[in-house]
Amino acid sequence: MSATLALWCVGVLLAAAAIGTATARLAAAGPIVYGTSLVASVLALGGAVDGLLGPAPPSSATLPLGLPWLGAHFRVDALAAFFLIVVNLGSAAASLYGLGYGRHESAPHRVLPFFPVFLAGMNLVVLADDAFTFLLSWEFMSLSSWALVMAHHRVGENVRAAYVYLIMASFGTLCLMLAFALLAGVDGAYGFEAMRAHHAGPVTAALVLTFALLGAGSKAGLVPLHVWLPLAHPAAPSHVSALMSGVMTKVAVYGFIRIVLDLLGAPEWGWSMVVLALGGITSVLGVLYALMQHDLKRLLAYHTVENIGIIFIGLGLAMAFQANQVTWAAALALTAALFHVLNHSLFKSLLFFGSGAVLTATGERDMEHLGGLIHRMPLTAFAFLVGCVAISALPPLNGFVSEWLTFQAILQSPDLPQWGLKILIPAVGALLALSAALAAACFVKAFGITFLGRPRSPAAANAREVDRFSLVAMFAFASLCLLAGILPGLVIDGLAPVVSGLVGDRMPVQLAVPWLSIVPIAEPRSSYNGLLIFLFITLSASLAVYAIHRFASRALRRAPPWDCGFPDPRPITQYTAGSFAQPIRRVFGTSVFLAREHVEMSPPGDRRPARLTVKLRDLVWETLYAPVAGAVDATAGRLNILQFQTIRRYLSLVVAVLVTLLLVLAIWL
Amino acid sequence: MHDLAVQGGQLLLVLLMAPLLTGFVRKVKARLLRRQGAPIIQPYRDLARLLQKDVVLADNASWLFRLAPYLIFAATWVAAALVPTFATSLLFNWTADLIAIAALLGSVRFFLALAGLDVGTSFGGIGSSREMMIASLAEPAILMIVFTLALVAKSTQLSTISDVMLSAHVGLRISLGLVLVGLIIVAIAENARIPVDNPATHLELTMVHEAMILEYSGRHLAVIELAASLKLLLYVSLIACIFVPWGLVGAGAGLGAYLLGNAAWVVKLAVGGALLALFETLTAKMRVFRVPVFLGAALMLGLLGTLLLFVSRGL
Numbered sequence: 001m002s003a004t005l006a007l008w009c010v011g012v013l014l015a016a017a018a019i020g021t022a023t024a025r026l027a028a029a030g031p032i033v034y035g036t037s038l039v040a041s042v043l044a045l046g047g048a049v050d051g052l053l054g055p056a057p058p059s060s061a062t063l064p065l066g067l068p069w070l071g072a073h074f075r076v077d078a079l080a081a082f083f084l085i086v087v088n089l090g091s092a093a094a095s096l097y098g099l100g101y102g103r104h105e106s107a108p109h110r111v112l113p114f115f116p117v118f119l120a121g122m123n124l125v126v127l128a129d130d131a132f133t134f135l136l137s138w139e140f141m142s143l144s145s146w147a148l149v150m151a152h153h154r155v156g157e158n159v160r161a162a163y164v165y166l167i168m169a170s171f172g173t174l175c176l177m178l179a180f181a182l183l184a185g186v187d188g189a190y191g192f193e194a195m196r197a198h199h200a201g202p203v204t205a206a207l208v209l210t211f212a213l214l215g216a217g218s219k220a221g222l223v224p225l226h227v228w229l230p231l232a233h234p235a236a237p238s239h240v241s242a243l244m245s246g247v248m249t250k251v252a253v254y255g256f257i258r259i260v261l262d263l264l265g266a267p268e269w270g271w272s273m274v275v276l277a278l279g280g281i282t283s284v285l286g287v288l289y290a291l292m293q294h295d296l297k298r299l300l301a302y303h304t305v306e307n308i309g310i311i312f313i314g315l316g317l318a319m320a321f322q323a324n325q326v327t328w329a330a331a332l333a334l335t336a337a338l339f340h341v342l343n344h345s346l347f348k349s350l351l352f353f354g355s356g357a358v359l360t361a362t363g364e365r366d367m368e369h370l371g372g373l374i375h376r377m378p379l380t381a382f383a384f385l386v387g388c389v390a391i392s393a394l395p396p397l398n399g400f401v402s403e404w405l406t407f408q409a410i411l412q413s414p415d416l417p418q419w420g421l422k423i424l425i426p427a428v429g430a431l432l433a434l435s436a437a438l439a440a441a442c443f444v445k446a447f448g449i450t451f452l453g454r455p456r457s458p459a460a461a462n463a464r465e466v467d468r469f470s471l472v473a474m475f476a477f478a479s480l481c482l483l484a485g486i487l488p489g490l491v492i493d494g495l496a497p498v499v500s501g502l503v504g505d506r507m508p509v510q511l512a513v514p515w516l517s518i519v520p521i522a523e524p525r526s527s528y529n530g531l532l533i534f535l536f537i538t539l540s541a542s543l544a545v546y547a548i549h550r551f552a553s554r555a556l557r558r559a560p561p562w563d564c565g566f567p568d569p570r571p572i573t574q575y576t577a578g579s580f581a582q583p584i585r586r587v588f589g590t591s592v593f594l595a596r597e598h599v600e601m602s603p604p605g606d607r608r609p610a611r612l613t614v615k616l617r618d619l620v621w622e623t624l625y626a627p628v629a630g631a632v633d634a635t636a637g638r639l640n641i642l643q644f645q646t647i648r649r650y651l652s653l654v655v656a657v658l659v660t661l662l663l664v665l666a667i668w669l
Numbered sequence: 670m671h672d673l674a675v676q677g678g679q680l681l682l683v684l685l686m687a688p689l690l691t692g693f694v695r696k697v698k699a700r701l702l703r704r705q706g707a708p709i710i711q712p713y714r715d716l717a718r719l720l721q722k723d724v725v726l727a728d729n730a731s732w733l734f735r736l737a738p739y740l741i742f743a744a745t746w747v748a749a750a751l752v753p754t755f756a757t758s759l760l761f762n763w764t765a766d767l768i769a770i771a772a773l774l775g776s777v778r779f780f781l782a783l784a785g786l787d788v789g790t791s792f793g794g795i796g797s798s799r800e801m802m803i804a805s806l807a808e809p810a811i812l813m814i815v816f817t818l819a820l821v822a823k824s825t826q827l828s829t830i831s832d833v834m835l836s837a838h839v840g841l842r843i844s845l846g847l848v849l850v851g852l853i854i855v856a857i858a859e860n861a862r863i864p865v866d867n868p869a870t871h872l873e874l875t876m877v878h879e880a881m882i883l884e885y886s887g888r889h890l891a892v893i894e895l896a897a898s899l900k901l902l903l904y905v906s907l908i909a910c911i912f913v914p915w916g917l918v919g920a921g922a923g924l925g926a927y928l929l930g931n932a933a934w935v936v937k938l939a940v941g942g943a944l945l946a947l948f949e950t951l952t953a954k955m956r957v958f959r960v961p962v963f964l965g966a967a968l969m970l971g972l973l974g975t976l977l978l979f980v981s982r983g984l
Contacts, residue, residue, distance in 0.1 A: 371789065374731045385733070394776040395769055407768055407812070411819045414979070426816055426975050430809045430968065437808035440775060441801035444782045448797065453789030454729055517763060525824045527763040533747065533773070536764075541743035548888050552720035555887075561727035562884055563790035575786065575794020583802035587961045 002047070003061040003074045006084065006127055009044040013037060013120040017113050024109030033112045034098040037119055041092035044123065048084035051076055052494060066132050073191060075129035078497040079262065082338065083126045083254045086345045089480075090247035091119045093473045094239040097353050100469030101239055104360050110151040111237055118144040118243065122251050131180035131190040135173060138255070142169040142219075145248060148240045149232045161231035168218050168228040175215030176255065179208045183263055195263045205267050212259040213275070219252035221305045222312065223282040224620045229305060230289070234297035234365070238356025241297060245304040246349035250341050253311055261318070261334075261502045269323035269416075273424055275316035280431035283309025285620075287438040288592055291445065291584055292616055294367045294577040296355045299446055300348065303391070306435055307344040310406065311337050313428055317409045318503060320421050327505035329412040332520050334499050335492055335507050336405035342491065343398045343484060347390040350477040354384035357470055358450060361463040367446070367577040372455040376463040381451045383474035388443040390481040393436045396534040398484035401518070403436055404528055408520045438584070445580045454571040486531040488518050578614070585614070593617055671921065676750070676760035682931075683749045683906075687898035688712035690905065690942055697946035712898065719891035727788040727884050737784040738885065741777050742892040742899075748773040749903040753910045755930035757828040758920035766825040767818070770907075771811045774859065774900070778804055781893075785881030796880025799957055803865065803877065806964035807855050813971025814855070817848045818911065820978045827907075831914035844974035844981075849912050851970035856904040858964055860897075863949040865960050868897075877957075905941040906934070913937060 016036035023029040050056070060075040076084070098115065105111055121141030128134035146169065149162045182204050183195045200208060218225035233244045260267065286305030293299040314337025321330035355365070357380045364370055374381040390397035410432070413425035455461035465471075484491055489510030500506040510518050517529040548554075561567045589595035593616040600611040645653070692709040699706025726735070748770050751762060765773065778800060785797035819825050821842070822833040833839060858865045861878035870876050882893050910917060916933025918926045955963065 372729065374733060374787075375729070378732070381733075389776070389779065392775075392779060393772065394779055395765075395772050400769075400772055404768055404772070408825075411816065411825065414820055422979055423976070426813070426972070429816060430813055430972065433809040433812035434805065437775070437805040440779055441805055444779060444786070444797060444801055448783055448786035452731065452733070452783060452787045523763055524826060524829045526766045526768075526826055528766060528769050529761075529764045532761060532764045533769070536747045536750075536761075537740070537743045539743075540746050541739040544739050544742055544892060548720060548892070552888055553722060553724075555723040557723050557725050558728055559725050561729070561788045561790050562725075563788075564792055564883060567790065571789065573791050574789045575791060575798060580786075580794060580798045583799055583957070584805060586958060587802060587806070 002051075002056075002059045003076045003127060004059075005047045006044055006076060006123065007061055007063070007074060009040045009047075010120045010123050010127075012040040012043075013116040013123070016040070016116040017120070020112035020116065024112050029112055030102040030105070030108055031099060033116060034095045034102060037116050038092055038095035038099070040116075041088045041095055041119065045085060045088035045092055048076075048081045048088060051081035052078060052085060052497065060129060066136065067190075070130065070132060070190060072133045073129035074127040074133070075192070076127065078501045079254070079257065080126050082495065082498045083250065083341075084123065086250050086342055087119075087122045087126060087247055090243055090345050090349050091122070093349055093353070093477055094243045095119075096476075097242070097356070097470050097473035098239045100467035101237070101356055101360065103467070105237060107151060110153075111148060111240070114144045114147040114151075115240065118148060118240070121145075122243075122247060125251050126254055129192050131184060131192070131195075134255075135177055135180065138176065139173055141248065141251065142173065145232075145236070145240070145244055148236045151237055151240075152235070155235070157231070158235040161228070161235040165228045165232040168225070172215045172218035172225075175211045175218070176259075179211035179215060179259055182208045182211070183259070192258075192263060200264060202268070205264055206271070208264055209260060209267055209271050212256055212264075213278070216252045216256035216259070217278070219255070220249045220308045220312075221282075221286075222278055222308060223285045223305065224624050226282070226286070226305045227621055227625060230293075230298050230301040233301035233304065234295065238297070238352055238359060241301070241356070242349040242352035245301060245352060246345040249304055249308055250345055253308070253315075253341055257315065257502070261315075261322075266319065266322040266503075269320055269418055269421065272316045272320035272323060273420055275312055275319060276424055276428050279309045279312030279314075279316050280428040281309070282306070282312065283435040284431050284438070285309075285592070287435045287442055288584075288588055291438060291442045291581045292589065292593065295365050296358065296367050296370075296446065296450060297352070297365050299367075299442070300351050300355060303439070303442060304344075304348060306439060307340065307348065307391075309435065310403065310432065311340050311344070313337075313432060314340060314402075314406050314409065316428075317406070317413075317425070320416060320425070321409075321412070322503050324416055324418075326412070326415055327503050328507075328521075329409060329415065330503040331499045331505040331507050332405065332412070333409035334503055335495050336402055336409055338495050338498060339405060339488070339491055340402035343390070343402050343481075346477050346480050346484065347387045347399060350383060350387040350474055350481065351391065353470060353474045353477070354380055354387060357466040357474070358463075360466050360470075362457075362459040364457065364459055367449045369457040370450045370455070370460045371453040371571065371574065372451075372460060373463055374451040376461075377451075377465045379465060379471055380474065383471070383478045384451065385447055386478040386481055388447045390485065392440040392443045394440065395528075396482075396485050396530040396537070398481050398488070401485055401488040401528070401530060403432070405518075405520060406432065408526055411526075412521075441581075441584060445577060449575070449577045449580060453574050456571050456574070456576075482534075486534045487516060488530060489513065489516050492518060589616065592619075594619065672758055672760035675756050675758055675927075679754055679756070679759060680746075680750045683754065683899060683902055684746065684895075686935075686938070687749070687895065687902040688716060690902050690938055691898040693939065694901075694942045694946045697943050698950055701946060701950040712894075716891050716895060719886075719894070720888050722887040724887035724889055726886075730788055730884070734784055734787040734884075735889070737780045737787075738889040738892045738896075740780050741784075742896040744773050744777045745896040745899045745903070748777075749899045749906070751827075752903055752906050753828055753831055753917060754906045755916075755934040756918040756922075756927065757831055757910075758918070759828070762828045763826065767815050767827055767830070768812070768825055770827070771808070771815070774903075775804070775808065777896070777900075781881055784885075788884045790884065792880045792883050796877050796883070799877045800881060803858055803960055803964065806961055806968065807858050810851055810855050810964060810967035810971055813968060813975060814848050814851050817844055817971060817974035817978060820975065821845065827910060831910045831917055832919075834911060835914045835917070842978075842981075844977045845912070847970040847974040847977070849908070851967040851974070852908055852911075854963060854967035854970075856908065857945075857948075858960070858967075860901050860904060862945065864952045864955040865963065867954050902938070905938055905945075909934070909937040909941065
């Protein structure tokens with residue numbers, strides 16, 4: 001894809017933003033803005049697919065913007081093309097979804113101007129080829145998404161979410177700025193080309209890596225930098241939540257890959273241990289947090305944290321193998337990570353679209369007030385179910401393939417010479433398996449409580465199926481989840497140029513394998529065929545249905561539920577989201593969240609119901625963030641007196657500061 | 670063609686043998702308790718009777734509730750057909766390695782747990798929620814076991830693993846012993862056997878698997894029961910093909926070898942079933958919140974097996 005085409009698409013998006021600003025209060029503004037965004041995203045998507053699969057060399061473009069002596073450089077190589085696919089696929093679906101969902105928006109003038117800007121910002125980050133443009137686009141992306149988080153600013157918790165997000169985003173940009181400054185070296189070479197050629201010393205490399213982890217990690221949601229994510233992602237309108245969770249976190253992953261694997265070059269093996277450990281902890285903590293939620297959108301947002309952990313496990317593995325020159329295993333691990341990037345952008349967007357549909361239909365995000373929606377919204381329920389199966393890493397859908405590839409990469413760890421990695425990697429594998437199993441529990445809960453059972457509120461009982469645009473967006477992504485699951489060879493081969501550009505090796509060609517299996521190393525070692533599994537399951541299920549209905553009985557009677565003879569028709573007697581998670585909370589929560597349960601029994605004769613209260617504590621927030629926030633607050637309180645002075649005092653203060661500064665300068669020189 | 674016949678034969682054999690194994694375990698258990706017990710072929714009769722009966726469906730059951738039994742059955746059947754039972758030269762044994770087979774069983778559990786929640790009864794919720802808790806501990810344990818096996822065999826492909834185990838140079842290793850114990854613990858939990866769950870109980874607050882399928886009846890119940898039998902057969906065959914691979918027929922053998930292989934498999938199933946019945950008779954059901962400790966032991970055994978292998982190689 002030529003960089004020029006991508007820039008034209010960005011231009012169209014910015015024009016859409018201008019139109020959105022001008023016409024925001026008109027009824028036609030929504031279709032115009034979302035329609036234009038859809039067209040621009042589809043165009044950019046087509047160009048990016050062509051750029052990744054076609055034989056075209058990297059293309060670049062320069063605009064006379066930005067710093068006067070530098071200009072803004074843009075370049076599309078294989079890595080950028082892949083992430084442009086991820087960004088624009090998500091953008092296209094979100095725009096399509098927005099066409100329907102946006103009609104229910106209460107404050108469209110707070111969404112329409114910023115939505116295309118947000119899309120443009122994400123595209124520009126991926127396109128940027130110098131540090132200045134990268135950081136500018138990064139801020140562009142952060143601020144426009146912040147504005148979208150603030151769209152419903154009258155809700156108190158949204159304001160707090162946006163505030164925390166703004167602070168964390170500034171912190172992340174600061175870290176990235178420092179990382180780029182170190183990469184640029186003393187001559188201030190801001191172009192990526194110069195950074196690539198420049199070889200960093202060990203101390204600089206360590207610092208760059210730390211800053212990249214902090215900067216990109218805070219945007220992606222690595223524990224313990226994730227705190228803003230579950231607040232901000234659910235606060236935005238649902239199609240924006242889908243973009244923030246499904247796509248923006250991937251742009252952060254892109255930032256990390258670009259800085260660490262491309263610009264910096266493979267760092268020492270010890271650093272891969274840090275990334276692996278962070279990834280493992282993030283994946284398990286993310287899913288445990290998600291399991292404790294009963295707000296559907298917040299559950300999904302916490303679950304993004306888990307998937308980011310899985311992606312970083314893959315990246316850490318790639319770094320470990322690359323540091324030891326085991327390039328074929330590094331290629332396997334990096335392919336797994338990038339495959340998961342694509343997968344997560346598909347199913348997480350799908351799930352957020354589904355939660356948006358539920359929100360439109362019922363006005364509820366709290367699962368304790370939902371239930372039974374599968375009867376009222378069968379199509380949404382089906383698409384959401386596909387997303388749940390995919391995200392729980394179950395065959396034959398796509399989530400399983402990328403986790404399976406990650407496991408295959410983990411199994412290659414005995415080839416590494418370092419003992420630290422040999423012992424850490426199996427442990428991370430156990431964490432990964434734990435998080436996959438907990439994810440299945442989490443999505444049984446999310447789907448089961450929301451869509452199955454009996455409605456827990458009148459809103460849920462009277463829900464109606466959502467509009468066609470939303471359904472088309474959801475079903476498109478559901479079918480992509482299935483396609484990527486049964487034809488993973490296509491994706492793996494498509495990723496080959498990206499992977500070989502970064503680690504200098506690639507996985508074996510998969511489309512040449514008979515029956516479209518995927519074989520990471522050699523067939524006697526491991527192979528998987530999603531297509532055949534899917535066909536076998538479909539065939540044997542159909543066979544069973546046919547044989548039983550033909551030769552046995554097909555009679556069916558409806559009757560009240562049995563429930564061991566004591567059915568209670570009140571919906572309140574069903575399992576709730578809280579009670580579903582209770583066994584897992586008892587097993588893991590007592591240590592991770594210091595969960596305490598307190599049962600309050602009324603004395604005999606008293607007819608008040610007994611109460612169970614559960615206290616969970618967020619240790620990350622309490623130990624890391626609360627002290628900092630407290631210290632800032634206390635300092636601000638002390639300095640507050642400066643605000644209420646007379647003009648004379650202010651003047652003397654200014655003079656005193658000036659004199660002090662001059663004195664310091666005089667002594668120093 | 671030859672491989673296709675083997676694959677087809679196994680596909681039918683597992684389906685036919687599964688109820689027999691269940692019946693055999695029940696019979697041995699009954700005899701150990703000095704009861705007469707039902708005939709071994711009782712599960713077949715139960716299935717035939719259930720298949721003839723009407724389905725009584727709860728009023729508010731959805732399409733998922735009606736679809737789930739067939740999905741559960743199909744996925745279990747596919748998984749069982751891919752584990753080498755009497756021959757390693759299955760046509761499709763490269764379709765799924767050990768990790769994928771474990772994940773397929775994960776899909777089965779996912780739909781079973783959803784079916785438990787569908788009608789909206791409290792028993793269904795109890796079963797689903799506990800099942801997912803047990804699974805969250807069993808799956809990491811399985812993965813550590815796979816890891817140890819892959820360290821020994823350099824493969825996650827079941828046919829390759831059993832070939833390597835057959836070869837002389839593996840010998841006796843402590844790690845393999847640890848892994849065997851771990852795998853047995855996981856198998857007990859996954860098949861809802863005592864001490865984790867009791868397959869013969871109803872109306873008890875401790876039930877897990879039975880609670881999820883409480884609302885099923887008629888043909889739906891029949892296919893779920895059949896899937897449960899298939900899963901038991903799968904786990905016994907899995908343990909047999911990894912740890913006692915003797916008698917497994919390789920590629921290109923004659924008819925006699927296949928008969929011998931089948932006989933060996935039946936003997937292995939009988940021994941495995943009898944041991945399971947003996948173990949179940951000797952232990953009591955444990956409290957639900959003791960199960961994590963039990964399964965945690967399996968996870969630790971897998972981890973220990975891996976570390977021991979590293980140490981024994983490194984020194």
